[in-house]
Amino acid sequence: MKCRAILSTCFQRWVISIYRQSSRYNEKTESSASASIGVLLAASKACLVTRDLQAGKKVHSDASYAGHASDVFIATTLINMYAKCGSTVDARAVFDSMPQDVVSTTAMILGHVENGENVRALELFSGIVFRPDARAFVAALRACAGLAAGEDGQTIGGKMVKRDSLEKGMAVHHQATEAGDDTHIFVATTLIDMYSKCGSLLDARRVFDKMATYDVVAWNSLLMGCVENRESELALVLLSSMEDLSLAPDARTFVASLGACAILAECEAASEVHGQLLKVASLERGDALHSRAVDCGLDLDIFVANTLVDMYAKCGSMARARSVFDKLWHRDVVSWTALILGYAENGDAEVALELYSRMRRDGCEPDSKTLVAALVACGNLVALDAGRRIHDDARRLELHSNVLVGNALVDFYAKCGSMEAAEEAFSSITRKDTISWNSLVTGYSKQGDAEKVLSLFQRMQEGGGERIKPNSITFLSVLSACGHCGLVDKGREIFQAMAKQHGVEPGMEHFHCVIDMLGRGGHLEQALETIEAMPWAADATTWTIVLSSCRKWKNARIGRVAFDRLMELDGGKESSTYLLMAGIYASAGMRAEKEEVLQLARHVSSDVDVITDTT
Structure with a gap:
C-alpha cells in the first residue's frame, strides 16, 4: 500500500508538470485557448494529492479565466484541494462564491475538520438548510471526535468522559437517526469512533450491536475504542469474536490488539525470568498475536511493526523489540521513538541515548515524542549535559514550547536539581497543563x-x-x-x-x-487518630511510618502499638521491625524490653547480632 501511495504521488506530480508545460499554464501564452473542465479537474486533483498550494492557486486562476470556477465539480475539487493544502481561508472563499449543495458543504465541513477547525465545522453543519446525507453526518461526527481530542475529560462513574463533545455528538447522532442514516455502515463506524473518543464505550457498543452488517473497519473502530478507553481485555475478547465470524484481520486490527497487550503489560507485575523482569502473561499474548501477524504477512507493515516494538518494550523484552526493529527495511520516527523509550523505561538509558544519536546520524528528525523519550533517558541517568543538548534540539525544531516536550524538560531539570533551568523550561510552555x-x-x-x-x-x-x-x-x-x-x-x-x-x-x-508529617512533628496521638479515620485498613507501610516516628520521639507506648500491628500483618518475619522497636526501647532506657525484642528477632534473622553490634 505504501508503494502504491508513492507511485500515485509521483504520477500526480507528473500531471502537474505536464500542466505547467502546456501553453495554458505558461504565463507568456496566458491568453491562449481556455483549459477544459476535464483538464482543470485532473490538474486540481493532482495538486490535492501532492499538497502543491502554489500550483493549485494557478489552476484556480486558470479556471476563473476560462469561466469554469463556478462549475460545481471544479469548485468542490478546489475546496478539497485548498483544505488539503491547509488553506481553509481560500477554501471558504470558493465555497461562499458558489451555489451550495450537500456535496460542496460536506467538502467544506471536512476541510475544517482536517485542519483542526472543528467548531467552525459544526457551525457550518448546524446551518445546513437542506437534508444532510451520510457523508455530511460522517463529517460532523468527525468534528465531534476532533473536539474530544482537545477537551479535558471529567471522571463520571469511574470513566474519563469528554462531556461537551459527547453532547454535541449525541445531537448529530439524533439527527442521523431521524434521517434514517444512523445504520449506514460509514455513519455507524464513525459513531463508534466518536463515542469511543468521547469516553462512552457503552454508547459505541450500542451502535455496533445495532449494525445489520459488519466489516473489518467497524470491528477495528470498536477494538481501537476499547484500547483508547483502556478496556484491553474486552478488546481481545472482541478480537476472538471477530475471528469466529471468519473476518480476516488487517494491519489496523493488529495495531489495536497489540496496543491492548501493551496496556495489559503496564498493569501487570513483572516476574524475574532468567535474570530478566518480564510481564509474562502479556508477553505470551503479544507473542501469539505476532505469530498471527506473520501468518497474515503483516508483521513488517510499518504500523504493526512499530506497535510490536512498543508492546515488547512494555512487556520488558527489549531483545524481541530490537529484533522487530532491526528487520524493518524502512524506519520512521515512530519506530525509533518506540525503541528509544523502551530502553529508557527498561533501565538501559545509555542505549536509549546511543539510539537517539544514531537516529540523528541516519537523518531522521525527532518529533515531540522522541524528545520526551530521550529526556526520560537523561533523567534516569541524571545526565545534565546530554539533556541540555536535547533541549537545544527542541529549540532548533521549535518544539520547546510544546506541552509534552516542555513538561519533560521541567521534569528532567528538576531531577537534576537544576531548578533555575526547570523554571525557564516551564516559562517556555505555551499552554501549561x-x-x-x-x-x-x-x-x-x-x-x-x-x-x-x-x-x-x-x-x-x-x-x-x-x-x-x-x-x-x-x-x-x-x-x-x-x-x-x-x-x-x-x-x-x-x-x-x-x-x-x-x-x-x-x-x-x-x-x-x-501521618508522616504528624509523626515528624511529634503529634503521635493525632497520627493514630488519622489512621483510625482512614477509609481503608492500615497496612505495613502505615505502621512502619508510625514506628519510625516513635523512635525519633522515644515514645515506647505508641511504638508498641505500631509494633504489634506489624507483627499481625507480616507474621513477625521482618527483622527491621524488631530492630526499630528495640531502638525505641533503648532510647527510652527500657533495657529489659529491648533484650526481649532482640531475642525474638534472633529467631527471624541470624544477622541481628551483627547489626546490633555495629550500630
Missing part, C-alpha cells in the same frame, strides 16, 4: 523548598486564563514538602481542603504523607 505545574512543584518539593512549593500551589489556582486544578499528585508533593519542613498546621489545612474545596479524594499515599 496540570502536569507542567506538577513537574515544577514536585521538583521544588524534592529540594525541600516548601516556601516555593506553597507559592506555586497558590499560583496554580490564581492563574487567570491559565488557572489549573490541582490533582492528587499536586497534593502529594505539597503535603510531602510540608511534612519535611515541619509545616504541620499548613499541611493539615491543605489536607482537609483536598476533598471539600478541590474535589480531590485523598488516597492512601496522602494519608501516609499526613
Whole structure:
C-alpha cells in the first residue's frame, strides 16, 4: 500500500508538470485557448494529492479565466484541494462564491475538520438548510471526535468522559437517526469512533450491536475504542469474536490488539525470568498475536511493526523489540521513538541515548515524542549535559514550547536539581497543563523548598486564563514538602481542603504523607487518630511510618502499638521491625524490653547480632 501511495504521488506530480508545460499554464501564452473542465479537474486533483498550494492557486486562476470556477465539480475539487493544502481561508472563499449543495458543504465541513477547525465545522453543519446525507453526518461526527481530542475529560462513574463533545455528538447522532442514516455502515463506524473518543464505550457498543452488517473497519473502530478507553481485555475478547465470524484481520486490527497487550503489560507485575523482569502473561499474548501477524504477512507493515516494538518494550523484552526493529527495511520516527523509550523505561538509558544519536546520524528528525523519550533517558541517568543538548534540539525544531516536550524538560531539570533551568523550561510552555505545574512543584518539593512549593500551589489556582486544578499528585508533593519542613498546621489545612474545596479524594499515599508529617512533628496521638479515620485498613507501610516516628520521639507506648500491628500483618518475619522497636526501647532506657525484642528477632534473622553490634 505504501508503494502504491508513492507511485500515485509521483504520477500526480507528473500531471502537474505536464500542466505547467502546456501553453495554458505558461504565463507568456496566458491568453491562449481556455483549459477544459476535464483538464482543470485532473490538474486540481493532482495538486490535492501532492499538497502543491502554489500550483493549485494557478489552476484556480486558470479556471476563473476560462469561466469554469463556478462549475460545481471544479469548485468542490478546489475546496478539497485548498483544505488539503491547509488553506481553509481560500477554501471558504470558493465555497461562499458558489451555489451550495450537500456535496460542496460536506467538502467544506471536512476541510475544517482536517485542519483542526472543528467548531467552525459544526457551525457550518448546524446551518445546513437542506437534508444532510451520510457523508455530511460522517463529517460532523468527525468534528465531534476532533473536539474530544482537545477537551479535558471529567471522571463520571469511574470513566474519563469528554462531556461537551459527547453532547454535541449525541445531537448529530439524533439527527442521523431521524434521517434514517444512523445504520449506514460509514455513519455507524464513525459513531463508534466518536463515542469511543468521547469516553462512552457503552454508547459505541450500542451502535455496533445495532449494525445489520459488519466489516473489518467497524470491528477495528470498536477494538481501537476499547484500547483508547483502556478496556484491553474486552478488546481481545472482541478480537476472538471477530475471528469466529471468519473476518480476516488487517494491519489496523493488529495495531489495536497489540496496543491492548501493551496496556495489559503496564498493569501487570513483572516476574524475574532468567535474570530478566518480564510481564509474562502479556508477553505470551503479544507473542501469539505476532505469530498471527506473520501468518497474515503483516508483521513488517510499518504500523504493526512499530506497535510490536512498543508492546515488547512494555512487556520488558527489549531483545524481541530490537529484533522487530532491526528487520524493518524502512524506519520512521515512530519506530525509533518506540525503541528509544523502551530502553529508557527498561533501565538501559545509555542505549536509549546511543539510539537517539544514531537516529540523528541516519537523518531522521525527532518529533515531540522522541524528545520526551530521550529526556526520560537523561533523567534516569541524571545526565545534565546530554539533556541540555536535547533541549537545544527542541529549540532548533521549535518544539520547546510544546506541552509534552516542555513538561519533560521541567521534569528532567528538576531531577537534576537544576531548578533555575526547570523554571525557564516551564516559562517556555505555551499552554501549561496540570502536569507542567506538577513537574515544577514536585521538583521544588524534592529540594525541600516548601516556601516555593506553597507559592506555586497558590499560583496554580490564581492563574487567570491559565488557572489549573490541582490533582492528587499536586497534593502529594505539597503535603510531602510540608511534612519535611515541619509545616504541620499548613499541611493539615491543605489536607482537609483536598476533598471539600478541590474535589480531590485523598488516597492512601496522602494519608501516609499526613501521618508522616504528624509523626515528624511529634503529634503521635493525632497520627493514630488519622489512621483510625482512614477509609481503608492500615497496612505495613502505615505502621512502619508510625514506628519510625516513635523512635525519633522515644515514645515506647505508641511504638508498641505500631509494633504489634506489624507483627499481625507480616507474621513477625521482618527483622527491621524488631530492630526499630528495640531502638525505641533503648532510647527510652527500657533495657529489659529491648533484650526481649532482640531475642525474638534472633529467631527471624541470624544477622541481628551483627547489626546490633555495629550500630
